[in-house]
Amino acid sequence: MKQKLLLATLGISLLFGCSQKNNLTSTETELVKKINFNSDLIVELKELTKSDFKQLPAIDGETGEMYNDKFYDGVFTETTEDQAVEYVKKLKNKFRENGYLIFEFESNDNKKGVAVIKGTDDLDILRYRRTDGINYDLDNTAVVEKISEWKTKYGLIVIGCSRDWVHIEFDKLPSDLDSFSKEVYAFCPDSVDQGVGSLKNLKEAIKEMNGLWLWWD
Secondary structure, eight states: OHHHHHHHHHHHHHHHHHHHHTOSOHHHHHHHHHTTOOHHHHHHHHHHHOSOEEEEEEEOTTTOOEEEEEEEEEEEEEOOHHHHHHHHHHHHHHHHHTTEEEEEEEOTTOOEEEEEEEOSOTHHHHHHHTOOBGGGTBOHHHHHHHHHHHHHHHOEEEEEEOSSEEEEEESSOOSOHHHHHHHHHHHOTHHIIIIISSHHHHHHHHHHHTEEEEEOO
């Protein structure tokens, strides 16, 4: 009797394990196959977000606007903003080691979530999304160049971005935060003028975040 009970329990465990492993819908399975993504990584992310996956929209190279009828080889799943940041930080290294970039993403209807594209250079996230500060004459190339400069000096990861904002986290903080805060303000005035309110507060925010949240209104 005990042996039968043990076998039954084992069977239920295996069945449950399989159902957990195959938690993608048929539509998601087809999408993952079409864009040739690692299904195990997508399953792992879905177990966290509990939301369906959609294909990422393509981005207009000139305007930075999302297309409604053209798509990019990547996926997106909705969650809260706080959870998106949490999941990105948790999975960033694992996904990069497997050739994927994971980041917080904002859809056309301002819904937050987590997106995944192929790559190993976090700057490709900004290139995909065409992030810019166009109100300050900063195109995508200029934004990428500045973030690249900081990446070389301090090491960093891109937590997330949209058309007009980017969230980064440093490997090491700049040694002279007073000077760096002035550099940030020159590059992104809205981080102070419509954000923290002063260079002193910006310095404290950088230390607290171990990074930056830049926004060009």
